[in-house]
Amino acid sequence: MAPTQTKQQIEEIEPFEAAQELEGGDVVLIDTREPHEYQEAHLENGKLVPPGLLADEIAEAAPNKSARTILYCRSGNRSFKAAEQLQALGYEDVASMAGGILAWQEQGLPVVSVSGMTAEQRDRYSRHTLLPEVGVDGQLKLLNAKVLLLGAGGLGAPTALYLAAAGIGTLGLVDDDVVDASNLQRQVIHNTERIGMPKTESARIFIEALNPDVNVVEHNLRLDSGNIIELIEGYDVIVDGADNFPTRYLLNDASVRLRKPVVSASILSFDGQISTFVPFEGPCYRCLYPTPPPAELAPSCSANGVLGVMAGTMGTLQANEVIKLVLGVGEPLIGRLLLYEALGTRFTELKVRRDPDCPICGENAPEVADEDLGKFPDYEAFCAG
Amino acid sequence: MATVRIPPVLRPQTGGQTEVEASGGNVGEVLRALTSEHPATEEQLFGPDGDLNRYVNVYLNDEDVRVLDGLATAVKDADTVIIMPAMAGG
Numbered sequence: 516m517a518p519t520q521t522k523q524q525i526e527e528i529e530p531f532e533a534a535q536e537l538e539g540g541d542v543v544l545i546d547t548r549e550p551h552e553y554q555e556a557h558l559e560n561g562k563l564v565p566p567g568l569l570a571d572e573i574a575e576a577a578p579n580k581s582a583r584t585i586l587y588c589r590s591g592n593r594s595f596k597a598a599e600q601l602q603a604l605g606y607e608d609v610a611s612m613a614g615g616i617l618a619w620q621e622q623g624l625p626v627v628s629v630s631g632m633t634a635e636q637r638d639r640y641s642r643h644t645l646l647p648e649v650g651v652d653g654q655l656k657l658l659n660a661k662v663l664l665l666g667a668g669g670l671g672a673p674t675a676l677y678l679a680a681a682g683i684g685t686l687g688l689v690d691d692d693v694v695d696a697s698n699l700q701r702q703v704i705h706n707t708e709r710i711g712m713p714k715t716e717s718a719r720i721f722i723e724a725l726n727p728d729v730n731v732v733e734h735n736l737r738l739d740s741g742n743i744i745e746l747i748e749g750y751d752v753i754v755d756g757a758d759n760f761p762t763r764y765l766l767n768d769a770s771v772r773l774r775k776p777v778v779s780a781s782i783l784s785f786d787g788q789i790s791t792f793v794p795f796e797g798p799c800y801r802c803l804y805p806t807p808p809p810a811e812l813a814p815s816c817s818a819n820g821v822l823g824v825m826a827g828t829m830g831t832l833q834a835n836e837v838i839k840l841v842l843g844v845g846e847p848l849i850g851r852l853l854l855y856e857a858l859g860t861r862f863t864e865l866k867v868r869r870d871p872d873c874p875i876c877g878e879n880a881p882e883v884a885d886e887d888l889g890k891f892p893d894y895e896a897f898c899a900g
Numbered sequence: 901m902a903t904v905r906i907p908p909v910l911r912p913q914t915g916g917q918t919e920v921e922a923s924g925g926n927v928g929e930v931l932r933a934l935t936s937e938h939p940a941t942e943e944q945l946f947g948p949d950g951d952l953n954r955y956v957n958v959y960l961n962d963e964d965v966r967v968l969d970g971l972a973t974a975v976k977d978a979d980t981v982i983i984m985p986a987m988a989g990g
Contacts, residue, residue, distance in 0.1 A: 786987070
């Protein structure tokens, strides 16, 4: 039999078809490449059976000869030959993925990496990967994480600094302000040369110089109920360092709807507070603060002053929370509010409960229309921070 | 005497003090002792109906008095009452 005729007998499927079948389950997926290729990147649940070991190892990897069995390799040649071999061994429902993992990745489909770090990254993150709680797997989680920072100011600057150093793969920054000389006492990612530059751009320059692994996404805009859903949808964790109440309630309402965890801190004078809100697992911002205070009880840092290093303490505590959430280790501040008072160097931890009557995350909370996100129907004198 | 922690926004009304000693058998009495000592704090803590303003969180030690007995929550001498309005600074 001529090879071309044989080739027609083997079913070849496109990566997207393979992805659909794999999602449906009941499929055995075989990777017919060499171990070092598998280590670099492979498909989730793909079982490695190198071509030279096929006859010996296939029975263990795919014990059921009537089960649907999909094979892939780098570009589709080795898997095709292996499919022929399997057919000859009596496998009844075999397919080879055309174009291999290269075509799969070209279509933006996800792969798993065992040692997916470059030599430079292994060096850069060695103090992380040495920690059993982080390890290579944890560092890869950080490198794949998408974190959005609301505000590139007093809190956002130190948070961004440590998240960038930690190798968070994508850092989104929301801020519509420009760098001012009065920011530099605490906003450590900006500098004197960049006064007048948009904060998102100044932050990007800083972060790229610190760590080229980080993809910085600038959102030079002000959040409102019309853009927030689209903006936060693509991120894994949101960090709230906003300087005003309307933005904080808006973020809360949108993040509860999308079930996005929020690490929230605020600062004033010598005092800071921080908590982590994971929707439906713990309380939300409105459970803690059902109503914003009137303007005279909500002074801003520009009116009251703020100790720069205290902002740094709270920002780095936020970064710590983000990293724990991404890694899935430790105990995030869910249901706990941590107060820090810098003059007394005193930390106080308070309990925060879910409010069963919360209008946003309570049991009987109504659906909130987009235009009502962050609103207070009975609250007219909404103050600016 | 219980200790009352004063948040930054109320410190102008307590002469800059971050903590004030106040006596009372429950949270309401302790806060009333504070407002009689520092009358300017009253309007910010209590509404016209005599209830705590909704935007003021009050904790007895580490627990929100809303999940205890509110202003009627019993206070012992060594207790700390923490007044904590939301802050928005970033």
